[in-house]
Amino acid sequence: MTRKMKRAALALAAALLCGALSGCGAEEPAVTETFAMDTVMRFTAYGKNGQAAADAADREVRRLEALLDRTDGDSEVSRVNSGAGAPVTVSGETGRLIQSARTFSEDTGGAFDITIAPVMDAWGFTTDEKHVPDRGTLDSLLPLVDSGTIAVEDRGDTAQVTIGEGQSIDLGGIAKGYASERIEAIFREQGVASALAYLGGNVYAHGEKPDGAPWRVAVQDPQDTDSCTGVLSLRDAYAITSGGYQRYFEQDGQTYHHIIDPATGYPADSGLLSVTIVAPAVGPDGGDGLTGGTMADAFSTALFVMGEERAIDFWRRSGYEFDMVLVTADGRLLVTDGLEKKFERNEDAGYIYEIIR
């Protein structure tokens, strides 16, 4: 090789190296933000199919909202409610989700119950007119809160759902979790290896970040919403939080939050400020309706209602695969041992830290 050729080769190599370096860390994700299911959602996806996946996720949550939103008179859930007392034919998908909710209600001893809808209405939580209902109204409505009366006959593509007369159902405590599970399936179908779906208090972390690091998801401090109790490092996992500190109203100097205890008809007062459930992704074979985001959503509400002791007992004995972060009103941060190496606590938040085994 002549001297000139060597110089040219060196210059070319330098130019290629510089070009490659300038591209380092430059991969921009596709991001789609949308308002659906009464919250803001953000889908972030990397790779050549990132935009297609984010757009498909957006379409999917809108499709599910049209099926499951009981404030939409045309939804399947609205048809079930308006046909209370008689069998109503819905899609197999809606029927199976209602069946999952029924199972969660049974397994949590009623701490999660989709038949809470009439009580929610009495509080005005689905309207702009929130108020404390009188005791007599609640006493008359509480007998309607009973998922045991729900019957679901699965016929494959369709299902027949029957609820009791006077009952109505609200899938708000499970719909976003189910939606996040559908988004996991979309990310897989699109061949996306790195993505994050944020659905209000719900997150699904798909794969890992493009640099190989886990997704960092902060768990908000219920007593200082600009701070966090700690940060979860997640790969292929769901993390879903329920707490009474964001949606509430005040009346006569008292604060009333939106998570109603099905046993009392009043906002749950269990000594917990927030519950975060972490569950593994359902994987390429899909879930059975009792795992992943659907389960995590239902249990974040149920365990908030249960309180510390019952929640820990449930975690130990239920047989469901999940971990959790509990924030108690007396200043403790309880983390189950499966998260010991995945949860980086924020010491400045001032909570007493305990590992549950």
Place this chain on the structure above:
Amino acid sequence: MRSSVKLHPTRWDAAVAAVILLLAAVTGGAYWSRTLSAGNRLQAVVSADGRELDRVDLTALSAPETRTYSGSGYSLTVEFSAEGVRVASSDCTNQDCVHTGEIHHAGRSIVCLPARISIQLTGGAEDAAVDAVIG
């Protein structure tokens, strides 16, 4: 040992070296400029119905600044400062956006559901950055 005068650098070798150094400087400068301008600067991104309305570089603010945004028939007055952002007032029905208070760290957001407006903080110090906040 055999030595060769042929290996002594010439003006052309110096020129090639200069080109390499120049390319390295330009590439490095562009990389760090991009990192500083987009990554490490705390920015507030205001969106309505998923469409970006405004992007405010909080790091560049020397004094608090107030701006008004409208969406779905509601109006929000938003106060930006070098430290963070808050919704100072809103004529929305539930006031959740006002209740959220001031946010200061990347990953945090304020959402007004009735107005379908979100304000998200991005960038900021690398060690404090998270990909999402749940709660």
